[in-house]
Amino acid sequence: MKLALLTPQFAPNLYDLAVMLQADRIILQNVERWSRKSRIHRAQIRTPEGTQWINIPIRTEDRKKAIKDVRMDHSDDWVTPLLRTLEYNYRNSIYYDFYEPEIKADFKSAYDYSHLMDFILYIQKRLFRFMDISIDYELASKLSAYDSNPDLLAQRLGANTLFQEHYSRHYQRQAKQKSDPIFDHPKYHQHFEGFEPLCCILDVLFQFGPESFRITDQLVEKVEG
Template identity: 35%
Template sequence: MASTPDSDHRPAQPERPVTPVTALLLPGYSPDLSWLARALHADRVILDDLHPFSRKSKVHRTKIRTPDGHQWLTIPFVREDRRKPIRQVRIDSRRPWTGHHLQALEYNYRNSPCFDFYEPEIRADFDTASRCEFLVDAVRHLMQRQWLYLELPEFPQWASGLVAGMAAGMDNRAATGAEPSPFQNLYDALASDRTVVWQEPDSRNYQKPHPRATEPRFASQSSPKPGRHDSGLPPRSGHDSASVSKAEFDQTGLPVYRQHFPGFVPGCGALDLLFEYGPDAWQVLDLLAINSKT
């Protein structure tokens, strides 16, 4: 095809810059797939332990499978602390919780494929958590251990540490006579950044909305309706082609995976995924693909 005048000399169009994404998430006892999808695909993940605590959040509770559906496991907290920042909330030591939670996990998962594989380490994790005075310390330990079992990338940073670093930077600039930092708090800092913010899924009743907040769109939502369809992901090996290239997704775009009780209950925490898939949990995590960060 003949070129039009000056077409060969037309300046190249600059590439549209990709806006970085910050996942501003609340820490959680055992995060679910929607939480993990945000954490795995954001450019930066911040665990907001400075946010006011809410009993409606999943900071202190997680959902597990049962023969009849599901059950919530909840870490008891001191009622007087319910309006404090998450990092200042204490565990109610008058209500022993780890034994009850371990009993519930054993009763409901002892016949799952991988419960025996993780059971000794999970017991040790809960023993450590039982000695924590503050909720955030118990949650931090349990999250870090589950992060390790799932073989996920580097663990996210905590908001309290980030803000402490900002304060130190402000002190240094003040000492040198340089321009002081405009950041007053974490939300102001993120609002000043050129970043898109992903927040806790379904959190409008307990997490302060950020002015730059938006919802990610999962790759599976490009399908006209939920169900079993091509995941768009290449299999890792010939043995995995059936389980990875074809997968079932729910209405929110998250994968429907095998659970040892009949049917599927969405929204269960990472412990459910571990007991069902163990070291093969990547088969589900690989399906948490997001179409666009903007």
Template identity: 25%
Template sequence: MKILVHPSYFPSIATFAVIVQHEVIWEAHDNFQKQTYRNRCYISTDKGKHMLNIPIKHVGGKDGRQKYADVTMENSYNWKKEHWRTLETAYRTSPFFEFYEDELRPLYEGNDDSLYNFNLKTIEVIAACIGVEVPTEKSEKYEVDPETVFDARFLADAKKGKDWDVEPYSQVFEERHGFVPNLSVLDLLFNEGTNTLTYLKSLSLDLKHA
């Protein structure tokens, strides 16, 4: 069965493992929700777990709702420069940052407006780095309880972060903070590099009981 997933900003390790292990369909017709991985991800810095948040333009209207696919990023504030500087500071000493930085830096130099499309770009770049195909199929309509696909849209909910039983790997600041699980796939890529795909394929995720 195909898996229905939200494209998120440099997805968590668990989410990227789902992308690698299953046939994924991107949810394309839901409303945007705050406090989700749609516009945030988590990395590890010298101060511990750190959130990178993409500012978005808020719309008016009687209820303020808008489709996720219609959300635009607030680029009047140079968040891209700030995010890239933070990634450099956090991971410059990691084993594989320099190996992948030329592929990743252009994401923070472009003029993207669409949050949805930008998130898909971050996924495409990671997929290219680890040598996998990116799913392209999108949902045709919004369904509360989809019957023909497995609903894994909960993976984008940052407030209900599940403690996935993931195998520890070496992290830059592990001696200071201990192992921090299920960060953005960026953390795995910079620390594990060419072993990233093997690691993602080996993760056992019980989605049905998540």
């Protein structure tokens, strides 16, 4: 059994998606402590100069809490600048105008939520739906066998392969038996010159729209082959 241990993310990148699609079981570690270095509250997008991060602000007093207890900071309007950043960088993408109204409404719905976890799971589900992807996961907070020790958890659950997030040593406890998924980053046409890997799935969605499967299928076809 292939087990994936991930932190919740509102806009995963293609490596994250490869892990999800190749795993037999996915556990979102919502009981672990929130970290500013994680990608729970941020995602990487393409820009003319390279890449930049879009961020969801977190209440200062919650920064030492478990992910499931962290609240968003709605004291200032953060959604409008985030949407402007997406517009500035993606307005010339083929499918930006097609998805913009729904994505705008989805992000504005953030103010209906207080907790980060609830909102990012909603956004992630919506983005996956746009890309015709279905992902099943379990929350660590609902799993009686859960343990923060990834090796012990894998043993308890009978996993012989354990996937974790890439570049996560600063915020995710690393397993001794950690494995990497079969992953060769798809190189596709981006709306700016050159190619920047590990952008979030918004980058694929705005460029390929309903044909995003041409990219996401590459994340599993080598495994199936």
